[in-house]
Amino acid sequence: MHESDILIIGAGISGLICATELQQAGCSVRLVDKGRGVGGRMATRRMNGGRIDHGAQFFTVRDKRFHMYVQEWLDHGIVREWYRNAPVDQQEEPHIRYCGVSGMSDAPKYLARECNVHCGERIQNLSRESQQWIASAESGETFRARELVITAPLPQALQLLDTTDLDYAGDALAKLRAITYAKGLALLAMLDGPSGIHAPGAIKMQNSVVSWLADNHIKGISPIVGITVHATPAFAEKHWDSKDEVRAPLIIEAIQPELQANIVEYTCHRWGFTHPLQRWPDTCYRNAACNLTLAGDAFGGPRVEGAALSGLEAAQHILG
Ligand SMILES: Cc1cc2nc3c(=O)[nH]c(=O)nc-3n(C[C@H](O)[C@H](O)[C@H](O)COP(=O)(O)OP(=O)(O)OC[C@H]3O[C@@H](n4cnc5c(N)ncnc54)[C@H](O)[C@@H]3O)c2cc1C
Secondary structure, three states, rough: OOOEEEEEOEEEEEHHHHHHHHOOOOOOEEEOOOOOOEEEOOEEEEEEOOEEEOOEEEEEOOOHHHHHHHHHHHHOOOOOEEEOOOOOOOOOOOOOOOEEOOOHHHHHHHHOOOOOOOEEOOOOEEEEOOOOEEEEEOOOOEEEEEEEEEOOOOHHHHHOOOOOOOOOOOOHHHHHOOOEEEEEEEEEEEEEOOOOOOOOEEEEEOOEEEEEEEHHHHOOOOOOOOOEEEEEEEHHHHHOOOOOOHHHHHHHHHHHHOOOOOOOEEEEEEEEEOOOOOOOOOEEEHHHHOEEEOOOOOHHHHHHHHHHHHHHHHHHHHOO
């Protein structure tokens, strides 16, 4: 049995920022995540000697509280500017696009080095006993804490809470359940030569199959040429259960005109939850009567920064 004041399920950016804030205020905090590493959708993968960002591609900064975190990451060489005002999409707002120096998981990893994180632990059951939350993992490990924060994508968080017999959200439950997410499909591929994509190495595409194409070598995170292709939400939905041999050729056909080299190897990655299609009106949800807080991008908005601010405000609600 692992005990702490506060247990946070999910070591993505919102859970890690929440943990950082709570620890700075003197709380004992433990994070659990089902992934092999931290970062959640800020994900970087190794593939045949290359490095590929297959979830979030960059982040932007609008709020000064998030800016303080990003400034520290810049000062420590964890993140850097990828591009600004580049001809990726003329419609985009002129915010600086930041990325990790060796991949998008760099900033979460940096935050996690000060945190007590248990990776590879999938929580499958929650209960409450003597004013304490008990979270049971698939592995048989149990985590006990007075306060529980869940930062998993909201439908997954509610599924977990449904394993209790608690009325954990009262009248708000129907509205929480109404928040849904778009599915995503990423194709990750290695090329046999330079992609031919112009600096900064990304193209926001405008067709029914592909929405984004990026060259991780030009981006500066991969020693060899590896590309990330994001399918449109409609394509991901339609081909969710298709075999890779069916959906990958369609994606490759859509990007071929942009490439000067051949794909020598590829894999597809399904994202069950890319971004929320609706947003909760507050930056987190808190039920103080049962010491439960829900945070993440369903609350803060569908971006890295939104998720980070949700984690930060969740911590303030718990402390306040
Ligand atoms: C393909 C894609 C592209 C994107 N592009 C961008 C972009 O370019 N810019 C941008 O700003 N944002 C982008 N986003 C959105 C951004 O990545 C998210 O908004 C943000 O990372 C969400 O952070 P989070 O901490 O709320 O959730 P997550 O990162 O999802 O973290 C939640 C964590 O909970 C864990 N978890 C879930 N269930 C359990 C369980 N039962 N037990 C234990 N752990 C559990 C998960 O493993 C995960 O690590 C993109 C997302 C995707 C998928």
